Amino acid sequence: MPDRPPLTRDRIVREATRVLDEAGADRFSMRRLALALGVDPMAVYRHLPNKAAILHEVLEAAVAELPLPDPGSPWQERVGALCVAYRDLAHRHPGVFRLLYPYPRPIRAELVVREACFAALRDGGLAPADAARGWPLVLNYAAGFALDELAGWERLPDPGSDPHAALLTGGDFPETRRLAPEMARADPAADFAFGLDVLLRGLAARAGTGESVAPAAPAQPEGPNGA
Amino acid sequence: MPDRPPLTRDRIVREATRVLDEAGADRFSMRRLALALGVDPMAVYRHLPNKAAILHEVLEAAVAELPLPDPGSPWQERVGALCVAYRDLAHRHPGVFRLLYPYPRPIRAELVVREACFAALRDGGLAPADAARGWPLVLNYAAGFALDELAGWERLPDPGSDPHAALLTGGDFPETRRLAPEMARADPAADFAFGLDVLLRGLAARAGTGESVAPAAPAQPEGPNGA
DNA sequence: GGCTGTCAGTCTACGCCGTAGACCGCGCGA
């Protein structure tokens, strides 16, 4: 093993990201990672305690890549920018993103993204409780959309076609059949814009009313309520 | 191995569902399933070709459990009922649901659910293209919300607390800190209703305009919301 | 020089995993 750059936590995380994106999560193994690093599988354990820790660091690093919206721009633009950032991340790191989305543990780097989202929603006039609820709403939209896109790419070929089309022949699905041409006309950008538009319209409408769904128990006499 | 009920595809799928929900996806193995069935691991292969096929059938069976909304009720109620059905499914089959959501292959049983959703959205006055786009929007909302809930339960204890709270101590997150009490007041039902409300308001507003984002070709510079 | 400790990386081995392929006993039609 001549003149190989020394193993570092950073190099491991970067290489793991690459392997994950190129090979997919289920083909990612310690042995494969070590091979890519030109190193014995056990060498990695000098720097990170186990496979789970490696994956966690990969996710942290990926989320840390997310650009934050300009706090000076209007709140809708900021929410939109966050969604776009998530979608771009999914395109850049598909393997990582598929791990990230249903990931059960909290990610440190996500805090700043959340903070930006909260601030935008508050500026949009949402009551505190609704701003708190808005974050998963926005995140889930962007992430879910991106995951659908990734699944579609994976499916190939004929990217525009409806994945269920082949199954349609049996049953009785008039609406689905009617909408098939719409779905075949793949325009992810327009689709994404549609969902974002619906979300923002909904949030704006909600902010307009000034109301909030009453919390379960009136235990707490409601803190800072007015914007 | 005395007087054991005969192995059938159905029994395998049912037992696999149970094991998956109780042990989680990463502890689900052919050997564990076979043990639960009281049978040699290889016996299962007489009925289903491999592990992936078993998981696929488990997902099909789970999705087939989804109740369909009453086609006579108003469209908003129907969309809401679909979301609730997905959430209930997640509660009933957490292990399965975690597999279901980012699942890349199409599920036959989902066709009827999609059909119901399309019909509701069309009845809500959405243009065909938007009805097609609305389905993933609605599904992703319900599924994403349910996944968040599952992750929260898994995390335990102190279910109401913000998972990031412990990480907050370091940085500067005024909005997050301000909303912390809101987030600690866990009321999933109200949270779910909020998101649904936002979604339905957005969809209704969108239907009201009668407009639809133009499909790719005529290079309309931007949708109603430039990102 | 030798002695010691530390650090980076390697080697071996264990117990899991999915599943290919040979095998076995039984019931049934001929």
Place this chain on the structure above:
DNA sequence: TCGCGCGGTCTACGGCGTAGACTGACAGCC
């Protein structure tokens, strides 16, 4: 009676994550 297919079993292979012992290079100190 025979043969055969069907349901189930056994053995084995290659790959997995990682514990634990090991090796060599180097630093500090006498």
